[in-house]
Amino acid sequence: MxxxxxxxxxxxxxxxxxxxxxxxxxxxxxPSVAAEITYDPATLKGNKDGGFSILANYIGVLGKPCNKAAEKIAMTSPVITTTTTAAEKIDMTAPVVTAESGGRVRMQFILPEKYKRAEEAPEPVDERVVIREEGxxxxxxxxxxxxxxxxxxxxxxxxxxxxxxxxxxxxxxxxxxxxxxxxxxxxxxxxxxxxxxxxx
Structure with missing residues (x-):
């Protein structure tokens, strides 16, 4: 411990x-490759780290990895979260929606350096997990x-x-x-x- x-x-x-x-x-x-999930915190009934367990399952932190290669992926830190507000894309004259009422949370795990491109990372089983390249x-x-x-x-x-x-x-x-x-x-x-x- x-x-x-x-x-x-x-x-x-x-x-x-x-x-x-x-x-x-x-x-x-x-540049890096990230596994990410975007979710509405309201749907996870107060489970703040709801996205965390889905990403943890993808890399196999707690058991069998939920990816199509069944490949265990090393955990890296930090876990990255961004809250996007529903009002983001709207003209600024609109009221700004706070994270609680209309926001979605995007949570990312940065994958180990050996994955240079998104397609090199094992494909997730859970379609909520998206693999993307960060420049x-x-x-x-x-x-x-x-x-x-x-x-x-x-x-x-x-x-x-x-x-x-x-x-x-x-x-x-x-x-x-x-x-x-x-x-x-x-x-x-x-x-x-x-x-x-x-x-x-």
């Missing part, structure tokens, strides 16, 4: 730190420990956005929450999280 104290014992995606300040980093991530991307990133509750995350996002804009970075999309420790293995004070905001 070496992970209880938040020691991260699995691979993480490769990135280069382009700029570092006392409060945040600008990182450039290499090179740049984020402003701030780390914090503890439970990544909604209020805490919101505060971190607002502060980071303000700092990035103040320093001349152009925010280029929705923030992403990266959680590095499986919740069932790690006590809250030792969990590592990051809020990541895409920048141009």
């Amino acid at each position: 070496g992970m209880v104290f938040g020691k991260i014992t699995v691979a993480s995606p490769k990135f280069q730190v382009l700029h570092s300040t006392p409060t945040y980093e600008i990182r450039q991530y290499s 090179e991307r740049k984020y402003g990133v701030v780390g914090f420990s503890g439970v990544a509750g909604e209020a805490v995350v919101k505060e971190k996002v607002e502060k980071l956005k303000a700092e990035l804009e103040r320093d001349g970075y152009k925010v280029a999309g929705e923030f992403v929450l990266a959680r590095y420790n499986p919740p069932w293995l790690t006590l809250p004070p030792f969990r590592t999280n990051e809020v990541m905001i895409p920048v141009e």
